[in-house]
C-alpha cells in the first residue's frame with residue numbers, strides 16, 4: 001500500500017511538545033491545517049509534498065501571547081496585518097482586548113472585530129476579550145461615579161453580547177481611569193456575565209505598586225472577583241512595581257497558591273523585562289485628576305485650587321517608581337526622546353515634576369515611557385511558578401513587543417537557568433492555551449491545529465533593546481500557522497494564515513442570537 005500523502009514533514013528536530021515533558025527526537029507530519037502524526041520515522045510512513053529539515057533545531061508549538069497590543073498592525077488604514085514583530089519571535093497566536101481596552105478598532109463589537117480577522121486575515125491567530133473599560137465608557141463615559149441599576153443592566157448586556165460573539169472572557173484594567181472608578185462589586189456583577197458563559201476574568205490589577213489600595217490588596221481583589229463571580233482568574237503581567245513593593249513576590253505567590261489549593265483557577269502572565277512600559281501620565285498623574293478626561297487633567301495642572309496637591313502627588317509617584325532617573329521617555333520626533341526624565345529636567349534647569357508637566361502640556365496625547373521599577377528576585381520568583389506564562393504586553397516604545405520570547409529563552413533558560421527548555425516552552429504554549437481556554441492549540445499532538453515553530457537554539461536571540469525597541473528578533477527558521485508556512489528558512493513568506501479564535505460561549509446563555517435590544 002502506498003504511503004499516505006501529507007503536506008509538510010518536519011524531520012530530525014528536537015521536539016518540545018508543549019507539555020512539561022523533556023525534549024525528545026521526533027518528527028511532525030502536517031496535513032491541511034492539522035497535525036497528522038508526531039513520532040519517529042515519519043519518512044517511512046508518509047510521503048510529503050514538502051520536507052523541513054530540522055536537524056540541530058528545536059521544534060515546538062507556535063508561541064501563544066496572552067497579552068498583546070498589536071493595534072497599529074491591525075489598523076485598517078495603516079496596518080499590514082502581518083504583525084511581523086510577533087511572527088519573528090515565533091508567535092502564532094495572540095490575544096488582544098486586554099487591560100479592559102476593548103478590541104482594536106472595534107471597541108465593544110467583538111463580532112465585528114473577529115469577522116474582520118476572517119475577512120482580512122492576519123499573520124498569527126487572534127483571540128480577544130471583551131473589555132470592561134470600553135463597556136463602561138459606552139455607558140458612563142469618563143464619569144467617576146458608579147452606575148445606576150439601569151446602567152449596570154446595560155453594561156451587563158454588553159459583556160454578555162461580547163461573550164456570545166466570541167470573547168475569551170472579561171478583561172479589566174482597574175488601574176486606568178475610568179475603570180479605576182469602579183467598585184469591586186460593579187466588576188463582580190459584570191464578571192458573572194462572562195463566568196456563566198464559560199469565560200475568564202483577566203485583569204491588569206488596580207494597583208501593581210503602592211498607588212492606591214496597594215499590590216497585595218489588588219491581588220486579593222482579583223481573587224475575590226473570581227470567587228464571587230465564579231470564574232477563573234488570570235492576572236496580567238504580574239510584577240512588583242516600584243520601591244515600596246519590591247520583595248513582595250514570595251508573599252503574592254503564597255496568596256495565589258493558597259487560592260489555587262482552595263479550588264480557584266488562578267494563572268498569570270509575565271514579561272521577562274526589568275522595566276515596564278507605561279505612559280508619562282499613567283505613571284505620574286493621580287487618578288482623581290482624570291475625572292472628566294485628559295483635558296480636565298491638563299487644566300488641573302495649572303488651576304490654583306489643584307496645582308499644589310497635583311504636584312505633590314506626582315512627586316510622590318515619581319519617588320515610588322524610583323525617581324526621575326528611572327523613567328526613560330519615548331516619543332519619536334521629540335528631541336528629548338530616548339532620554340531619562342532626570343536628564344531632560346537638568347537640561348531645562350527645572351524640577352523633574354515640572355519637566356513632566358511641561359511635556360504633558362506640549363503634546364496632544366500621552367507620552368510613552370519605560371519605567372525601570374522591578375527587582376530581579378521578584379521577576380525570578382514569579383517566573384518559577386508553573387501557573388505563570390509568558391506574555392509580551394507588546395506595545396509601542398518597549399522592546400518587549402519585538403523580543404520577549406527570544407529574551408526569555410536566552411536570558412532565563414540559557415544564561416541564568418531559571419527555567420528549563422521544556423518549562424519555557426510549556427509556559428509559552430500548552431500552559432498558556434489552558435490558561436486561556438483555547439482548545440486544540442498549544443501542543444504538538446495528532447489532531448491539533450498545526451501551529452509550529454522551528455528555531456535554531458544558538459541563534460534564537462532578541463535584537464531589540466530599550467533604546468532600539470523596534471528591531472526584529474532572529475533565529476526562527478520555520479513558522480507554521482494553521483498548516484501554512486509563514487516563515488521559510490528564516491524568510492517571511494508574507495502569508496497571512498491566522499484565524500479568529502472564538503471563546504467558549506455556546507448557545508446556552510446566548511439565546512441563539514443577539515441578546516441586546518436596540
Ligand SMILES: [Zn+2]
Pocket residue numbers: 099173204236237
Ligand atoms: Zn496592562
